Amino acid sequence: MIPDSDFYNQNGDLLSCRSLGKKLGISKSAASLLIRKFKARHSTFDDEYSLPGKVEESESVEAADETELLISNPVNAKRLFQSIDELRPKEPKKQFEVKMPKRAHRNIIILNDIHFPYHDEAILESVMHYIYDSQVDMVVLNGDTLDCEALSTFQDADRAPFGEELDLARSFIKQLTKIARHNNAGCEFVWIDGNHEARLEKYLVRQAPELLGLSVEGNKVLSIRNLMGLDELGWQYLSYSEFLALPGDLYIQHGHKVSKHSSSSVGNSMRDQGGSVIIGHVHRLGAFYVTNRLGTFRGFENGCLCKQPKYLPKDSANWQRGFCKVTYTDETTWHVQQAFIQDGKFMMDGKLYGA
Secondary structure, rough: OOHHHHHHOOOOEEEEEEHHHHHHOOOHHHHHHHHHHHHOOOOOOOOHHHOOOOOOOOOOHHHHHHHHHOOHHHHHHHHHHHOOOHHHOOOOOOOOEEOOOOOOEEEEEEEOOEEEOOOOOOHHHHHHHHHOOOOOOEEEEEEEOOOOOOHOOOOOOOOOOOOHHHHHHHHHHHHHHHHHHHOOOOOOOEEOOOOOOHHHHHHHHHHHHOOOOOEEEOOOOOOOOOOOHHHHHEEEEEOOEEEEEEEOOOOEEEOOOOOOOHHHHHHHHHHHHHEEEEEOOOEEEEEEEEEOOOOOEEEEEEEEEEOOOOOOOOOOOOOOOEEEEEEEOOOOOOEEEEEEEOOEEEEEEEEEEOO
16 A cells, blocks of 8 residues: 555645656556545545546546556556557446445355346256355346347347347346345345347437437336336346446446457456456456556456357357356455356355256
8 A cells, every 4th residue: 555645745735647657656547546546535535536437537548558557567468458448438437336234244146148038047047046045145137138139230030039038037037036035135136238238229229219218207118227127126227338336446347348368358357447357248257366566456257147049150159157256254355256157067155056
């Protein structure tokens, strides 16, 4: 931790990004992130610095230099993170922040890429069995719960009807809500859209833009949030451009880039987010660790829970089935346990499921 005194000059004024960078021997963009985190720790500064995911509009962030935050050698960083400009969103992403309850252990289950109607029924049944056996404080569906195949621009005469996907997914989350609350009535639920759910809005823009803004009492009628009935079920909804911020600088987002090898994609997401990240999207399992003078950062790719869809060549996908559990041992200390599902079976908490 850098001492607070390093952030001020001799007159007691807060240093600029450039001055702090020169003082610490780091880039201007790295100094910018340090100042934002410093301001977030002190209530005397503006509220805009309370969101760790926000970027100051006045700062021009040079992405190639910012990788120094994660990797001490900028040359290696540039080699690893090649698509920095493409990865950075045009606007700062929004976030939904969570404060964990105060008790011995708190558990969060994160599932993603179920892709109804290409879901694996046997695997989902085993995952539901595990959740039933567990004390769960939060369940996160981290994107691509729906495939939205009928809304895709890809032409296929044998597309699954969109209404069928919605029926399957609604039935699933109703069961999931009930099972997760079996051992904890206060369990929370978060739905995050993935790129496949984002197909709905793109479809409306192409085919029926006049219906895009149709709303009743301020709620969009033709939205995933409304069609899935998430508000009625008590689920927090986040769009594809948003992310879930958990204590201990852990961010949950669906993801939007795919690299060739396992763990490379989440490495890019870590650089983009500036912290530890769990993503879906890539349908692979992987872990990525970086330690530098700012601490240790961790990234996880969370696999998928679907079968290979018919529109891909048989056995051509480099995918792994799985999910993870995040356990908090205090208010900010967390640990990730990944479940690798092989032949429909996985081991979690010392018990074999799917046997």
